[in-house]
Amino acid sequence: MDRAEIDTRIRSIIEPFNKAQTAIAEDTTFAGDLEFDSLTVMDFVAAIEDEFDIIISMNQQAEIETYGQLVDAVTRLKDRT
Numbered sequence: 001m002d003r004a005e006i007d008t009r010i011r012s013i014i015e016p017f018n019k020a021q022t023a024i025a026e027d028t029t030f031a032g033d034l035e036f037d038s039l040t041v042m043d044f045v046a047a048i049e050d051e052f053d054i055i056i057s058m059n060q061q062a063e064i065e066t067y068g069q070l071v072d073a074v075t076r077l078k079d080r081t
Helices: 003-017 038-052 058-063 067-080
Strands: none
Touching (some): 038 067
């Protein structure tokens, strides 16, 4: 699975969480731009993990601040499986 396919799938997952209908770009932040609170982050991460059959550790989650970083992290995790 390549980065473009992962990007497309994550965009479809993020849609219901994006209440303000913010345009998603590589540098879109979850806390600032999308205004995700901690509960939303937990639900969103669970949806990503279920979709891609991966586990995103708490340490990895702490390092992911932008949409592009998330796509890169999922791509790396999928490459390992």
